[in-house]
Structure formats: C-alpha cells, structure tokens
Amino acid sequence: MNSAPIGIFDSGVGGLTVARSIIDQLPNEELLYIGDTAHTPYGDKPLATVRQLSLDVMDELVDHGVKMLVIACNTATAAVLADARERYDVPVIEVIKPAVRRAVATTRNNKVGVIGTRATVKSRAYEDAFAAAVDVEVTSAACPRFVQFVESGTTTGPEVIAAAEEYLAPIKAAGVDTVVLGCTHYPHLAGAVSVVMGPEVTLVSSSEETALEVYRELRAGDLLREDAKPPLHTFAETAPRVGRTSQFAQLSQRFLGPAISRTATIPMIDSKEGLDQ
Incomplete structure (x- = not known):
C-alpha cells in the first residue's frame, strides 16, 4: 500500500497546482491525477451534479488502487467531502x-x-x-x-x-x-x-497547505512511499466533449514544468471506460 499512488482529481488543470506542491514536498510519492475535462467547469453546475461527477472520478481512482484521495477542487470539496469520507476506506484530503x-x-x-x-x-x-x-x-x-x-x-x-x-x-x-x-x-x-x-x-x-496536510496524513498512517525506484506520475483526463479540442497535455506540461513532463504519461481516457483503454 505504501507504494500505491496518491489519487488527485479536479475538473481540469486547476488541481495541477496541488499536484505540483505535492511533488515538491514529497518527491518520492507517485501521483495519479485525473482532470475531468469532459465536464469542466464544475463551478457553473448545481452541487448535486458536481457531487455525482466527483464520485464517478474518485471511484475510478479507488479502483486503480490509490492509497489516498486529494480533492483538488474547491467546488467539489463543497459538494462531496462528507460523502467521500464515508464512502472510501482511504484518507480523503480537501483544499x-x-x-x-x-x-x-x-x-x-x-x-x-x-x-x-x-x-x-x-x-x-x-x-x-x-x-x-x-x-x-x-x-x-x-x-x-x-x-x-x-x-x-x-x-x-x-x-x-x-x-x-x-x-x-x-x-x-x-x-x-x-x-x-x-x-x-x-x-x-x-x-x-x-x-x-x-x-x-x-x-x-x-496548494502548499494541502500538500502539507497530505504529508501529515501519510506520516500518521505510516503510508509514506519507501520504494527506491523513482516515482512515475500519471496525468490523465476524461474525454472532452465532441467537437472540443483538449489542451490538457500541453497545459499539464506547461504548468508542471519540463522536469515533470519528461517522466509523466498523459493518456486520453473516457470517463466511462477508465484508464485502461
């Protein structure tokens, strides 16, 4: 479990600020990030809709064996935090x-x-x-x-x-x-x-305060990664709507920096099919 990735999600690229801070403060941890570009932005949607979209993405992350969930989205935090902490057996961190x-x-x-x-x-x-x-x-x-x-x-x-x-x-x-x-x-x-x-x-x-919270929770739960191999991060998106051009890969590399873009994989995924297609 210690070697499992930290699962992070946002409606798009905004949560990359949180991912960047976690990488800076916990360079040995692996990240699995999903940007829900199929449904961005969350901020103009009813909270009930945001709740369901958030649970769909977090279910995906948990199915892929993450050891922690980070809700890197303020709107999603407001909509789903209490439900997420009841639904999942892994720690859930908010912003x-x-x-x-x-x-x-x-x-x-x-x-x-x-x-x-x-x-x-x-x-x-x-x-x-x-x-x-x-x-x-x-x-x-x-x-x-x-x-x-x-x-x-x-x-x-x-x-x-x-x-x-x-x-x-x-x-x-x-x-x-x-x-x-x-x-x-x-x-x-x-x-x-x-x-x-x-x-x-x-x-x-x-972003930085959330990364500190991630560190404290991992340490308290004895979940810090001890693997000597360099971590491999995955940054993925849900499929954008038909007729819409995705900039997720380009912006991920821009916002995370060249040192990260050389090691990260950025697959296109469909929100209903998962990361394995």
Missing part, C-alpha cells in the same frame, strides 16, 4: 480548511476576501470554515471566467486584468488585507489578482 488556516494565520486586520466559482461561493463553505476557526469578516466574490481563462491557457493580458478588476471590486471595497484564491485554477492568475489588489494584500493559495 478549503488548509487555505482557511493559512488565511487566519496571515490576516492582520481580520478582514479576508475569498474568490471562487459561483458554486463554491453559493455553498458558503468558506464562511462556514472561517466561522469554525475564528471571528473573521469574510467578503466573497464569484469569478466565473477565471476557470475558462486557465483552461484555455490564458493567464495574463488585458482581458484577464479587466475581468479581475470587475470581480475584485467588492473585495477591494471591503478593505481586506488577505485574499484566498478559492479555486485551484486561480493561482495561475495570481499575477493579475495581485496587480489589481495591490502589494499590501497577501494572496493565499491552498
């Missing part, structure tokens, strides 16, 4: 509480902004997590086009800045000193967000 812990430790004026998908913001999962942690004033804003930008490989430029200025206006007006990037796609747009918010505002991404 919301690690980001909240970091934001609480970072804020100086107890005013925190959260940006996320429509579904994540509507779920109020972040407000609930902050309420359980400390008395912090939270201002949330949905940024629906951000995921589309990242999935198309557009991470800078006038269009991105214009969208960021529009979406972040209520966050700026609230006088926050910390902004949680409440979607794993958003770190790819951190430059634009930082330009709009200004250098005095700290951006918090859940």
Whole structure:
C-alpha cells in the first residue's frame, strides 16, 4: 500500500497546482491525477451534479488502487467531502480548511476576501470554515471566467486584468488585507489578482497547505512511499466533449514544468471506460 499512488482529481488543470506542491514536498510519492475535462467547469453546475461527477472520478481512482484521495477542487470539496469520507476506506484530503488556516494565520486586520466559482461561493463553505476557526469578516466574490481563462491557457493580458478588476471590486471595497484564491485554477492568475489588489494584500493559495496536510496524513498512517525506484506520475483526463479540442497535455506540461513532463504519461481516457483503454 505504501507504494500505491496518491489519487488527485479536479475538473481540469486547476488541481495541477496541488499536484505540483505535492511533488515538491514529497518527491518520492507517485501521483495519479485525473482532470475531468469532459465536464469542466464544475463551478457553473448545481452541487448535486458536481457531487455525482466527483464520485464517478474518485471511484475510478479507488479502483486503480490509490492509497489516498486529494480533492483538488474547491467546488467539489463543497459538494462531496462528507460523502467521500464515508464512502472510501482511504484518507480523503480537501483544499478549503488548509487555505482557511493559512488565511487566519496571515490576516492582520481580520478582514479576508475569498474568490471562487459561483458554486463554491453559493455553498458558503468558506464562511462556514472561517466561522469554525475564528471571528473573521469574510467578503466573497464569484469569478466565473477565471476557470475558462486557465483552461484555455490564458493567464495574463488585458482581458484577464479587466475581468479581475470587475470581480475584485467588492473585495477591494471591503478593505481586506488577505485574499484566498478559492479555486485551484486561480493561482495561475495570481499575477493579475495581485496587480489589481495591490502589494499590501497577501494572496493565499491552498496548494502548499494541502500538500502539507497530505504529508501529515501519510506520516500518521505510516503510508509514506519507501520504494527506491523513482516515482512515475500519471496525468490523465476524461474525454472532452465532441467537437472540443483538449489542451490538457500541453497545459499539464506547461504548468508542471519540463522536469515533470519528461517522466509523466498523459493518456486520453473516457470517463466511462477508465484508464485502461
């Protein structure tokens, strides 16, 4: 079991920020990543739909023998976390509480902004997590086009800045000193967000904190990989919709870096057929 891969999933390429942090902090671990490109984005779908899509992908990962599941998607975390922890016998790690812990430790004026998908913001999962942690004033804003930008490989430029200025206006007006990037796609747009918010505002991404949570859980469960052979990572996607061109392989290599792309395999899979086709 120690040599089994860590299973990670997201609606597309956003969760690669989490995968990158896990690779950096746990270089001996193998990863099996699935981006559900057939159904991206999750953020404009009802939570009940996201729940079923997430369970389908996690069932696939568990069937392939992963030793841990990482829900590298804020919308999916809000939709399915409790169900996943009841359904599976392996540890399930999420991305919301690690980001909240970091934001609480970072804020100086107890005013925190959260940006996320429509579904994540509507779920109020972040407000609930902050309420359980400390008395912090939270201002949330949905940024629906951000995921589309990242999935198309557009991470800078006038269009991105214009969208960021529009979406972040209520966050700026609230006088926050910390902004949680409440979607794993958003770190790819951190430059634009930082330009709009200004250098005095700290951006918090859940990626590194989630990787630390993965390390703690593996160590506590005596599940750290001890194999001397270099790990082989697999990054896969569900089949994109008919007539839609997939950029998953190209963006995976871009976001993970050349050292990773040389060792990773990026097969095209069908969400109903699995990784073995």
